[in-house]
Amino acid sequence: MMSLATLAFALLATLVILHDFIKQFWCKSVQGKSKWYPLPPGPAPWPVVGCALEVLWNKPAGRWILRWMEEIDTNIACFRIGNTNVIPVxxxxxxxxxxxKQDATFISRPVSMAAQAFSGSYKTAVISPYGEQWKKMRRVLTSEIICPARHKWLHDKRAEEADNLVKHVFNQCKSLGQVDLRLTTRHYCGNVIRRLVFDKRYFGKGREDGGPTIDEEQHVDALFDSLNYLYAFCVSDYFPFLVGLDLDGHEKVVKNCVRTFRRLHEPIINERIKQWRDNSSSESNGKEPQDLLDVLILLKDSKGEPLLTPHEVKSQATEILMAAVDNPSNAVEWAMAEMINRPELIKKAKEEIDRVVGKERLVQESDIPQLKYIKACAREAFRLHPIAPFNVPHVALSDAVVAGYHIPKGSHILLSRWGLGRNSKVWDEPLEFKPERHIMSDTVEVVLTEPNLRFISFSTGRRGCIAAQLGTAMTVILLARLIQGFEWSMPPNVDSINLNESRFDLSLAKPLVLQAEPCLADHLYPK
Structure with a gap:
């Protein structure tokens, strides 16, 4: 006879399979008529676990998902993982x-182990689910942190870091003759955002040559690790009862990142809160805020009390730091890799800089509107070589119908950065690096944003990136200063740069290391 446990398991499996079958269709009222809509196509899920086993076996999961979609030639799919429908586009x-069109329905974010850890249990604006806390922090960012007036206010700090970039590369030229552009671009971005948030490049004493110390290296590494693991198909995100077992090693990495952030951020933030809030004479003595951390601390509610708790200040400061480093550095490293293989592209970019800026001064942010070809190169890098396979996920707040498919409440929507930018129905020769495709005419300005979502540089909608102006400035100045200030060539015995992607993510398989020689008058290199 069949045992009670076997009978119970068979009954459970039958119910799950029946549930999955029923969920393939949904009766929805459209203009007074009933109509059945199927789920998007997807692999047949296993009972209970869905496609979780395939996700674990096929690392990285993003590549497996996109490969599956290519094989059946679909632009939208549904992968069931546990009880969650994951819908890539x-x-x-x-x-x-x-x-x-339906932004209000897909305005939320998933809960996840990493998101909870990095947002201080969802006290921030970017990765917190939809709700009153998100609304509060979103208002803080849009009105006080990422706004045109604040961008202008922080201009000089960004300019100083652009000068430090040139100084650091110049010193590497003199001492080594070679420059690791992965380290250079990432630390430039880390320097910029630390200056904007904390008004300091270094956590400690620093170095005279402008390069990072061990603290800044660990900080940037933690920022990139946190972004890589933020929504990385962690098994416990889909099966919460597994939290703590760390079956895929994600929890250890996330805890190490949080430990680094606390070690480096909290002494600065605690001291600053003490200065502004415990000493009431600070403001009366005429002291002015110097950076974004000061702004967060000084915000007041309608009763004149601090708007943000210390925990909210710490969490939001960390999120701002996380949001600024990956996109510009990845785009510029890839752009330089593509362009060094085709020297005519670097020549054309340098000619534009000479025409717009000349050789008697360094590129400034005020030059950005005229640097069309430089921006076209950056746009092409965002299109062809995105930093991540998917955009930050969106979550459906209710059932919906999109493109003729039923999208159940709670579904995770993943816009594929890689798939959008390389869609052959949208882009001619999608695998070719062709900056000129982004230059429409002499009168139309080239911008790094892409509101039509033909690729993703800075996302759109209510959950879109609100710091596109900062991201544009960082990306264009980084690329333009590197091209303007130095002559670049391949290392000895290297005929071409290998453009293969890493096995683990979408960065170059090997960091880009190039020969560099200063090419401007000596007085233009900051000493």
């Missing part, structure tokens, strides 16, 4: 329907 038209 590679078509701009469908992407716009999610983020523009």
């Amino acid at each position: 590679t078509d701009p038209k469908i992407a716009r329907e999610f983020l523009m």
Whole structure:
């Protein structure tokens, strides 16, 4: 006879399979008529676990998902993982329907082990689920932190870091003759955002040559690790009862990142809160805020009390730091790799800088509107070589119909950065690096944003990136200063740069290391 346990398992499996079958269709009222809508196509899920085993076996999961979609030639799919429908999208038209036409339905974020850890249990604006706390922090960012007036206010700090970039590369030229552009671009971005948030490049004494110390190296590494693991298909995100077992090693990495952030951030933040809040004479003595941390601390509510708790200040400061480092550095490293293999592209970019800026001064942010070809190179790098396979996930707050498919409440929507940018129905020769495709005419300005979602540089919609102006400035100045200030060539015995992607993410398989020689008058290199 069948045992009670076996009978119970068989009954459970039958119920799950029946549930999955029923969920393939949904009766929805459309203009007074009933109509059945199927789920997007996807692999047949296993009972209970869905596609979790395939996700674990096929690392990185993002590549497996996109490969599966390519094989069956679909621009939208549904992968069931546990009880969650994960819906990737590679078509701009469908992407716009999610983020523009029905943006209010897909405005939330998933809960996850890493998101909870990095947001201080969802006290921030970017990765917190939809709710009153998100609304509060979103208002703080849009009105006080990432706004045109604040961007202008922080201009000089960004300019100093652009000068330090040139100084650091110049010193590497003189001492080594070679420059590791992965380290250089990442630490430039880390320097910029630390200056904007904490008004300091270094956590400690620093170095005279402008390079990072061990603290800044660990800080940037933690920022990139945190972004890589933020929504990385952690098994416990789909099966919460597994939290603590760390079956895929994600929890250890996340805890190490949080430990680094606390070690480096909290002494600065605690001291600053003490200065502004415990000493009431600070403001009366005429002291002015110097950075974004001061702004967060000084915000007041309608009763004149601090708007943000110390915990909210710490969490939001960390999120701002996380949000600024990966996109510009990755785009510029890839752009330089593509361009060094085709020297005519660097020549054309340098000619534009000479025409717009000349050789008697360094590129400034005020030059950005005229640097069309430089921006076209950056746009092409964002299109062809995105930093991550998917955009930050969106979560459906209710059942919806998109592109003729039923999207159940709670579904995770993943816009594929890689798939959108390489969609052959949208882009001619999608695998070729062709900056000129982004230059429409002499009168139309080239911008790094892409509101039509043909690729993703800075996302759109209510959950879109609100710091596109900062991201543009960092990306263009980084690329332009490198090209203007130095002659670049391949290392000895290297005929071409290998453009293969890493096995683990979408960065170059090997960091880009190039020969560099200063090419401007000596007085233009900051000493």
